[in-house]
Each structure stands twice: as structure tokens, then as C-alpha cells.
Amino acid sequence: xxxxxxxxxxxxxxxxxxxxxxxxxxxxxxxxxxxxxxxxxxxxxxxxxxxxxxxxxxxxxxxxxxxxxxxxxxxxxxxxxxxxxxxxxxxxxxxxxxxxxxxxxxxxxxxxxxxxxxxxxxxxxxxxxxxxxxxxxxxxxxxxxxxxxxxxxxxxxxxxxxxxxxxxxxxxxxxxxxxxxxxxxxxxxxxxxxxxxxxxxxxxxxxxxxxxxxxxxxxxxxxxxxxxxxxxxxxxxxxxxxxxxxxxxxxxx
Amino acid sequence: xxxxxxxxxxxxxxxxxxxxxxxxxxxxxxxxxxxxxxxxxxxxxxxxxxxxxxxxxxxxxxxxxxxxxxxxxxxxxxxxxxxxxxxxxxxxxxxxxxxxxxxxxxxxxxxxxxxxxxxxxxxxxxxxxxxxxxxxxxxxxxxxxxxxxxxxxxxxxxxxxxxxxxxxxxxxxxxxxxxxxxxxxxxxxxxxxxxxxxxxxxxxxxxxxxxxxxxxxxxxxxxxxxxxxxxxxxxxxxxxxxxxxxxxxxxxxxxxxxxxxxxxxxxxxxxxxxxxxxxxxxxxxxxxxxxxxxxxx
Numbered sequence: 001x002x003x004x005x006x007x008x009x010x011x012x013x014x015x016x017x018x019x020x021x022x023x024x025x026x027x028x029x030x031x032x033x034x035x036x037x038x039x040x041x042x043x044x045x046x047x048x049x050x051x052x053x054x055x056x057x058x059x060x061x062x063x064x065x066x067x068x069x070x071x072x073x074x075x076x077x078x079x080x081x082x083x084x085x086x087x088x089x090x091x092x093x094x095x096x097x098x099x100x101x102x103x104x105x106x107x108x109x110x111x112x113x114x115x116x117x118x119x120x121x122x123x124x125x126x127x128x129x130x131x132x133x134x135x136x137x138x139x140x141x142x143x144x145x146x147x148x149x150x151x152x153x154x155x156x157x158x159x160x161x162x163x164x165x166x167x168x169x170x171x172x173x174x175x176x177x178x179x180x181x182x183x184x185x186x187x188x189x190x191x192x193x194x195x196x197x198x199x200x201x202x203x204x205x206x207x208x209x210x211x212x213x214x215x216x217x218x219x220x221x222x223x224x225x226x227x228x229x230x231x232x233x234x235x236x237x238x239x240x241x242x243x244x245x246x247x248x249x250x251x252x253x
Numbered sequence: 254x255x256x257x258x259x260x261x262x263x264x265x266x267x268x269x270x271x272x273x274x275x276x277x278x279x280x281x282x283x284x285x286x287x288x289x290x291x292x293x294x295x296x297x298x299x300x301x302x303x304x305x306x307x308x309x310x311x312x313x314x315x316x317x318x319x320x321x322x323x324x325x326x327x328x329x330x331x332x333x334x335x336x337x338x339x340x341x342x343x344x345x346x347x348x349x350x351x352x353x354x355x356x357x358x359x360x361x362x363x364x365x366x367x368x369x370x371x372x373x374x375x376x377x378x379x380x381x382x383x384x385x386x387x388x389x390x391x392x393x394x395x396x397x398x399x400x401x402x403x404x405x406x407x408x409x410x411x412x413x414x415x416x417x418x419x420x421x422x423x424x425x426x427x428x429x430x431x432x433x434x435x436x437x438x439x440x441x442x443x444x445x446x447x448x449x450x451x452x453x454x455x456x457x458x459x460x461x462x463x464x465x466x467x468x469x470x471x472x473x474x475x476x477x478x479x480x481x482x483x484x485x486x487x488x489x490x491x492x493x494x495x496x497x498x499x500x501x502x503x504x505x506x507x508x509x510x511x512x513x514x515x516x517x518x519x520x521x522x523x524x525x526x527x528x529x530x531x532x533x534x535x536x537x538x539x540x541x542x543x544x545x546x547x548x549x550x
Contacts, residue, residue, distance in 0.1 A: 056452055085454035095449035099467045108463060109453035157453070 009034045009069055009196045010055065010165055016063030017054055024050045026220035035194040039207035042217035043243055048200035052167045056089045069164055085113055088158030089167040092174050094150045096142040102129065103138040106157045114161055128156045132186055148179030152186055168199035204247050208232055216240045326514045333506040333515035340502035341522045347416065348488045351423040352481060358424060359431035366432065367439050369457065387429035393490055396422040400494035419491030427484055434476045438469035475541065478534035485527050
């Protein structure tokens with residue numbers, strides 16, 4: 001865990017995670033530059049979600065190291081809360097707080113974690129919600145919203161504190177097909193605005209359009225990575241070819 | 254003496270069970286909705302017949318005059334009522350104080366029981382020990398132990414007022430149950446809610462305070478109301494300490510006159526207090542269930 005501090009926004013080195021006897025992440029190396037969008041693809045259970053949860057320090061890691069903006073965030077003496085403050089994550093199932101309005105969901109972290117006054121936090125939250133097309137939903141409770149609106153609210157909640165890195169964990173997988181588009185449009189805008197993102201996704205077409213780099217994961221390892229044009233058109237690895245063929249056959253590419 | 258035998262069952266029934274069919278609600282209106290005018294008429298007539306028969310048999314039984322004089326004597330009711338009422342006022346005060354302390358203390362115990370991390374093991378252990386202990390001892394025994402036992406030690410600075418120890422016994426016993434009710438509520442909030450809160454940078458305590466507990470408490474309000482009804486009656490148990498609350502006053506009257514109407518006076522008062530709470534609990538639970546099924550649809 002020594003050596004030069006990487007200049008990348010995110011640097012993952014030799015990350016290992018085991019659940020009991022099962023090795024979920026088996027030495028992951030991944031680096032993401034500032035303003036870069038990296039899509040992580042791979043079959044279900046390959047460890048995509050776990051990787052994102054580990055980067056956000058929501059899971060204890062069993063080996064390797066993670067660096068955020070040149071700073072080691074794993075190891076002794078790191079306050080995980082301080083690290084999570086700087087990273088935004090959006091979950092597949094939204095995980096909005098059902099007892100809070102959309103506005104209160106979005107202002108919770110700015111007020112309680114970042115110590116912003118209520119007025120400032122609310123003004124800022126309204127601005128972000130407006131930008132994501134939820135300006136008229138601020139006083140609604142999440143269960144009054146459609147899936148797409150809920151997921152946009154969850155993105156607003158992750159964005160409002162200006163994170164250095166945004167993690168998106170299969171954010172469209174729980175949505176009805178006709179609602180996927182509105183969420184992808186938001187992510188596309190974020191990418192255009194220069195947000196550094198790692199997204200685990202099953203939307204291959206979207207990964208190809210938006211990501212600067214695509215990493216293919218298989219059984220806890222990054223088998224191959226590269227620009228989407230290269231990886232989708234001429235994958236090196238047999239596993240990647242098989243996976244992409246299955247996806248193409250299913251009509252998802 | 255058991256407000257909620259199995260808190261998780263209560264919570265599960267409220268949170269996840271299918272809505273009860275409206276026919277289960279005992280009211281003319283419900284019958285009318287279900288069966289129309291004829292149904293309502295049948296319900297009305299059958300009720301008259303059933304209750305008429307019961308009352309006829311009771312008042313025509315051989316022992317009825319004796320029962321009436323012993324339990325329903327107008328003069329004895331009038332004579333005993335003022336003392337019983339002032340005793341009941343004390344019951345209400347003890348109930349309110351005990352309930353307020355229980356709601357807070359039990360929540361603290363439940364939160365301690367849910368603390369994570371090896372450093373908190375001793376605290377968690379204490380919480381579990383407390384709950385096991387006080388759920389396992391009959392309430393009457395706790396009242397006797399504290400109410401007679403502690404003052405007998407004659408320790409300096411320790412209160413000797415039986416009312417203090419009576420309320421303390423109620424708090425200790427009921428908080429053990431109520432803590433388990435809260436715990437069932439905390440467990441009913443999905444782990445992903447805690448993850449989402451922690452991901453925003455909230456500390457363990459903040460995640461509990463702002464994300465988990467508000468949902469947890471809301472999930473168990475029907476079970477808490479149930480405990481309220483139960484405590485309201487069990488307050489009377491402290492009469493064994495000689496506290497002159499309603500039951501004690503009734504007992505004093507009975508021992509003087511050998512007439513039991515004073516007990517009926519106390520009965521009426523307890524019913525007047527507990528029935529509205531029970532109806533409110535039912536109403537709240539039904540409303541809560543409707544809301545949940547709406548938000549799912």
C-alpha cells in the first residue's frame with residue numbers, strides 16, 4: 001500500500017473482497033481519470049455492484065487499496081464517513097427515504113453532514129431538482145413518483161453535495177422500459193458536464209455511447225478493458241465475446 | 254400483563270399482511286355496505302334477539318336479585334364513587350408518567366440493542382440481559398420486590414414512596430416489552446435504507462436517527478397503542494403496595510360494607526378510559542393499512 005500516490009481521480013489496486021468462502025472480487029485494478037466515464041459490464045454476479053459498494057466503503061475490503069484524488073481511502077486511520085461525503089452513489093432500487101419528501105431526501109446530507117443552513121441547502125436542492133426535471137415534485141413523497149422520477153430524485157440526492165466521483169449501480173435495471181430513457185438522458189447530461197463516473201450497467205448501447213472506457217468483469221476480475229468502440233467491436237477475450245454475443249442475441253445491443 | 258406477546262407478529266400483521274375484508278368491521282354501516290338494506294336489518298334484528306335472550310335469562314335467574322344487590326346497588330355506587338374516582342385520578346397520573354418514561358427508555362434500550370461494532374458488546378449484552386430478565390418476571394413480583402423490598406433496605410437518599418416504586422416497577426417491566434416492539438420496528442426497515450444513509454456520509458447514529466428510526470417507530474405505532482391499553486389497566490396492580498388508587502379504594506369500601514358495587518364503579522372507570530384508546534388504536538391501524546395499500550398500488 002506504499003508507493004507513489006496516483007494522480008487519477010479514482011485508483012483501485014488489487015482489490016479483494018470475500019463473502020465467506022466465495023471470492024467476489026479477486027484483485028481488481030481500475031483507474032478513472034477526472035471527467036472520465038467508465039462503464040463496468042459483465043454477467044450478473046460478476047461483482048459489479050460489490051465493486052461499487054467497496055469503492056464507497058460500504059463494504060469492508062479484504063485486500064488491496066483504493067485512492068481518491070491521490071489520497072488513500074483504505075487502511076488504518078481513514079474516517080469512512082469523510083470519504084463517503086466526497087462520493088455519490090445511486091442504487092438500483094433508488095433507496096429514497098420513504099418518510100421524507102423529495103426535497104428533504106435531497107437536503108438531508110447537505111444539512112446534517114455538510115452543515116449547510118436549511119435555506120441554502122433547500123435553494124441548492126431546488127436548483128438541482130429543477131435541472132433534473134423534478135421542479136414540481138419537491139414536496140411529494142417518493143411513493144407518489146414514478147420509478148423514473150424516483151431514480152432522478154436519487155441522482156439529485158447524490159449530486160447535490162458536488163461529489164468528486166459518482167457511482168451508478170445498475171440505475172435503470174429496476175425501471176419499466178419506457179422510463180429508462182429519462183434516466184439515461186440525465187446521466188448523459190452529467191457526462192457531458194464532465195462528471196467523473198463509474199457505472200455498472202446492463203445497457204450496452206448506452207455504455208457504448210456515453211462511456212470513455214468499458215471494463216468487462218468476469219468472476220471477480222477485470223478481464224479486459226478499452227474504449228467502447230474497440231471492446232464492443234473486437235473483444236480480445238473469449239469470455240467477453242461470449243457475453244457480448246448473449247447480450248446481442250437478447251436484443252440488448 | 255402481556256402487551257404484545259410477539260412484537261414481530263404484530264408488526265408483520267400490520268406492515269405486510271393483506272388488508273382485512275371490510276366485513277370484519279363490526280358496524281351497521283359495514284353490514285349495510287356488504288349486504289345492503291336487508292343485510293343491515295337482519296344484523297339489527299339478530300342482535301336484538303341475541304342480546305334480549307341473554308338479558309332475559311340473566312334477570313330471570315334465581316340468583317339475580319342477590320347479584321344485583323351485591324354488584325349493582327345504586328346507593329353503594331353513589332357512596333363509593335367519589336373515593337374510587339379520586340383513586341382513579343391517581344391511576345391516570347401514574348399511567349401517564351409511566352407511559353411517557355416507557356416510550357423513551359424502551360427506545361434507548363432498543364437502540365443500544367441495535368448498536369453495531371465489537372466495542373458496544375458490553376452495552377448490547379446489558380440490554381439483552383435486561384430485556385430477558387424483566388420479560389421473564391411477573392409484573393406483580395416486580396412490584397412487590399421494588400415496592401416492599403427496596404424501602405426495607407432503608408438506604409439513605411432512596412425514595413420510600415410506594416407510588417415511586419410502583420411506577421418504577423411498571424416502567425421496568427413494560428419497557429422490556431416495548432423495547433422489543435421497537436426492535437421489531439427497527440428490523441422491519443430494510444438494510445438498504447441504512448446503506449443509503451451511510452452512503453451520504455451520515456454517521457451510524459445519524460443514519461439511525463434520520464433514516465431508520467422514523468420509519469421504525471411508524472411501523473410499530475399500532476403495537477405501541479396496544480401496549481398503552483394494557484398498561485392503563487395494569488397500573489391497578491400497584492394497589493398491592495397499599496397505594497390508594499381506584500382498586501384499593503374499592504377494596505376498602507367492600508371490606509367495610511361487604512358490598513361489591515364499588516368494584517363495579519372502578520370497572521366502569523377503567524372501561525371509560527381503555528375503550529376509547531382501543532378504538533383509537535383500531536382506527537389508526539385501519540387507516541395506516543389503507544394508506545400502505547394505496548401507496549403500493
